[in-house]
Amino acid sequence: MGTGTGRKFLFVLGSARRDGNTEQLARLAAEQLGDVEQRWLWLGDVPLADYRDVRYPVSERPEPTGNEELLLDATLEATDIVIASPTYWYSVSSSTKRYLDHWSNWERVPGFVEAMAGKHLWAVTALAEEPHQAGALLDALERAAVYLKMTWRGGLVGVGNRPGDVLSDTTALTTAKTFFTA
Template sequence: MLILVGSPRRNGNSATLAEAVAQGAREAGQTPRIAFIDDYITSFLRDCRKCRKDDGECSIEDRFRELFFEAFLPAEAVVFCTPIYWYGVSAQTKAFFDRTFCYYAASYPNSGEVVTRMQGKRIGLVLASEETYPGASLGIIHQIQEYSRYTNSDFVGVVRGIGNSRGEVTSDPCKPLAEAEALGREILGRKFSDYHIDTPRAGRVWPAGN
């Protein structure tokens, strides 16, 4: 499991929720990795047609390639933890998604392998915001939903914690830390369904007696 934190705060609400996800994963016998995106990314995506190296590699000199190839691509499950900034993900989180283009674009020599390895993951989303307004998170949820569909991945859960000052999310009466721990414990096995009109399905969601 990879837990990507899109907040610049190392002890903020997103980080607190990320650690709760990791704790749940450890309880399930996993070895989660927490990575703060801004430790790896120092630049936004540029025009690959102009700045790509002759061997096809990205010319931006930061650690994104390390994060993408050594942590993201091998992960079975990825949880994106981001604060809500202007009703969207943080700039760090958006930059992560944008920078993946450099390696799945056809102009990268090994793009076919990258595309294959980007697919089939279990995806979770953990949000921190100071607003309780339900609509504040809808744009982000939709973005991750469409990313998951685009990559043939399973978007299995969303957790949202309310808080502003550092660590205040622990006071949220809806107990988002417990939800985050549950997401970490269950992400690899949690039931996922995304029905289409022609999807074969039984008359029950859960087995009788549950």
């Protein structure tokens, strides 16, 4: 991947702390993208309000504003969306879940569903246990991709409990070198 590919990666960082194992693993994998455009948004910097289902009636649906509008625009501008969330209790973090929940309301934004079709959805996660424990997280994201007719590109899973531990996971580090280019 290089200049002229037209690809734009959005990294949605859902960790409760900056530069945690998940983010470190995502950044190592992203090094392989070269000069492909990348945008990194830590959800701690752009928090969303708790999700309220306001899909119906459509006439009462407020337009996204503030952080919600920023995240919606970033999502729509990307060709590739990377959900970088630690595995917490076998699922994504609460801030990541809130971001994904807002996709339900965004389905009523004109053009959102059509724009999501064909985008690529990726996952990067780290957890303190065995990699297979991330299965529910990966399954949920794959189902979201299928629902919106996105292309599911899979998950990069690393093991690390304390900050920096993932850098000792040689399997994850090897996979990171080709994750976005395979």
